Amino acid sequence: MKRTNYTSILGSVLLAGTLLASGANAQMAPGEIKFMDDNSKIEASISGSPGDAVAGRKIFANRKLGNCLACHINTEMSDQGGFHGEIGPPLEGVNERWEEAELRAILVDSKKALSEDTMMPGFYSLSVGVRIADKFKDKTILSAQQVEDVLAYVKTLK
Template sequence: MKKLVVAASAVLMLTVGVALADAVGPNDVAMADAVVAESLTGVAGDPAAGRDIMINRKLGNCLACHVNSEIPEQPFHGEVGPPLDGVADRWTEGELRAILVDVKQAMNPESIMPSFYSLKLGARVAEKFEGKTILGAQQVEDVLAYLMTLKEE
């Protein structure tokens, strides 16, 4: 039984590793008309992981600027950006992916929202992120999967 578990774990790690190795790099993301139609990884996003990334004050930190009533247990929701309530009804999956990848290109070059999967981060971004993306490709897909659950009731 132990050998079976080890073998299954190895296959899973190889599968995930291959999928992540095939992720679209930040300089290779195809954005057309403010839409990134294709997944960055080819792996479905995990809404629960996306929610965790979104509320993580040291990672996504989305609540610093956005209100999201689906997360009442988190204090101090911001009001700088639009509310995330119903966001999946206002934008398509491809539009939301584009906003997450590079909001400056997708919406507004002057946006204070950081571009999470771009090497052009703009102003007000910590030095530790220079030359790096804030989120990885799969993390973007996870946040996107979570955002797609936020529909008007």
């Protein structure tokens, strides 16, 4: 009679659990991200987790992080005072113009998703420009989770 090997069953269960857990939180490196539909879309969260709109709002306004206000008017943030740039289009209603997967692609790598010579930086890309300071080489401006947070916030703009 064949004896069941409980140790190996337990081992497989634990391994499957670990794989599932890491799969649910699989952050992608910039080079691993799959762009679809002519580079216009990224379907899944690049951090493996949903974004947090409250955190995203802070990143949006932070000059050292998103610094989105340097180029975009955002009426939802008129309480923030200060300078709102006009290099890019105003962002209200952006959620109605683009699907989530398209907005994600724009934020991750605007040069790929929009156009190679857009002024908009790619926030999760390693090719952000030629005149890049050494300390920013091989680094993305935002982390994968920060991109998802900004995306969640941008999607609230009416």
